[in-house]
Amino acid sequence: MYQLFNVHGVKLELNTAEPLVPGPNAFEVEMARWLVKSQKDTNHQVLIKCQKKQQGVRKFVLRCINLLILFGIRMNCLKRGSK
Numbered sequence: 001m002y003q004l005f006n007v008h009g010v011k012l013e014l015n016t017a018e019p020l021v022p023g024p025n026a027f028e029v030e031m032a033r034w035l036v037k038s039q040k041d042t043n044h045q046v047l048i049k050c051q052k053k054q055q056g057v058r059k060f061v062l063r064c065i066n067l068l069i070l071f072g073i074r075m076n077c078l079k080r081g082s083k
Contacts, residue, residue, distance in 0.1 A: 024032075
């Protein structure tokens with residue numbers, strides 16, 4: 001690779017070394033952009049799934065508590081009625 005320089009009217013030609021690591025081509029850049037975009041989408045989808053699971057767990061816990069309270073009240077009523 002040669003570079004031309006003009007210093008005080010004198011043209012100089014310098015031999016420069018080739019770069020050891022070539023720069024990324026357009027395909028690599030597009031693949032990197034797609035990968036970042038797909039990771040963001042999947043992270044967002046995972047977050048939504050996690051939130052849905054948490055809502056399901058909350059509903060399950062509340063239903064269990066309601067059943068325990070209901071059966072507790074029912075058992076107390078049965079005990080009192082048999083005395």
